[in-house]
Amino acid sequence: MASTGIPKEPKLYGSSEFIKGNVRWCLWLDTDNARNTVESIPDIKRRIGNVKKFREQSKDSGTKKLAEKPHQFREMREAVRELLLISRVSSERRAYIPMGILDKQCVVADAQVIYDxxxxxxxxxxxxxxxxxxxxxxxxxxxxxxxxxxxxxxxxxxxxxxxxxxxxxxxxxxxxxxxxxxxxxxxxxxxxxxxxxxxxxxxxxxxxxxxxxxxxxxxxxxxxxxxxxxxxxxxxxxxxxxxxxx
Structure with missing residues (x-):
């Protein structure tokens, strides 16, 4: 996802979504211009404000610093080609931990990921x-x-x-x-x-x-x-x- 300043709406995968086949979407705001664009929508502006407040109240210094960028994920890494998702939590009954190769447009949260x-x-x-x-x-x-x-x-x-x-x-x-x-x-x-x-x-x-x-x-x-x-x-x-x- 090359930076363009335009808000993006990629699929969001965590371990649960990947394993259970649920589809979620997120806003990927990689620039301040993208943030300014979506903050014209009251519900989105409110959510960004809630994230800022949550991070400011954290006892973790790293999380507090992230309050400066409340419109962004903790990790803003992007794949050039594709990424490999490894489920963070998996049933002990499975012979293999579910994992998969995803398109570079996808965003991964709450799972392990290897980029490209x-x-x-x-x-x-x-x-x-x-x-x-x-x-x-x-x-x-x-x-x-x-x-x-x-x-x-x-x-x-x-x-x-x-x-x-x-x-x-x-x-x-x-x-x-x-x-x-x-x-x-x-x-x-x-x-x-x-x-x-x-x-x-x-x-x-x-x-x-x-x-x-x-x-x-x-x-x-x-x-x-x-x-x-x-x-x-x-x-x-x-x-x-x-x-x-x-």
Whole structure:
């Protein structure tokens, strides 16, 4: 969404909207001119005023500073091509955390997002290897998995992936996305219900899981316990290497 000074009305996605298939919209006011345009509408002006008051009354210094820009989101980052949404909270029953590639015009709030990632990244964070790691290190909201970039993504030991492997992984990504599109009537919650997941989607994920694991080693893993042990060994090596550099 290049800055034009004109108010924009993009789709707004949070974890709940993405998983349940609800559609919301927001005003994206990236300049003061855009704010001036919409403040001619009393209801919008009132809402901006309420945000300003809420932020001014916050005990958090960062939130207080944001009161200077009450018409804007906390984060004003925009994608050039597309963005990858990772649901922040997901049922522990799901084999995979629902995530998806969204158009650059979309705005994400209350979810983790990677801006303009290479396509193959989707295969890594959607993989069983990553989910095994997430289940071990992520926080919890009641019993549900609470995904965070600091605990889950930044600590995850990525494998060394060759250019040829990346091309293959991208094929698996598109295969998963194609299987999803075969069920336009289903929400992400329905697609990733462990009892109702379509067979084709389940197989596409399984094939992608194998491709990811082959990036780590040729010998197949026999269990999640073995996967986790292998990942923690890599993590320890990663931390040791960082200490040497530091």
């Amino acid at each position: 990632p290479p396509t193959w990244i989707f295969s890594v964070v959607s993989s069983r290897m990553h989910m095994t790691w997430v289940r071990a290190v992520a926080g919890r909201l009641e019993t549900r998995i609470r995904y965070s970039s600091s605990l889950c993504y930044n600590t995850f030991p990525f494998p060394d992936i060759s250019a040829k492997q990346k091309e293959k992984l991208e094929e698996h990504v598109f295969a998963v996305l194609d299987e999803r599109e075969k069920h336009p009537e289903k929400t992400m919650a329905q697609l990733y219900d462990p009892d109702k997941m379509p067979a084709g989607l389940r197989q596409a994920h399984h094939d992608m899981d194998i491709a990811i694991e082959q990036c780590y080693r040729a010998k197949p893993f026999s269990s999640d316990e073995e996967r986790l042990e292998y990942l923690f060994t890599l993590y320890e090596a990663m931390i040791a290497a960082e200490k040497k550099r530091g």
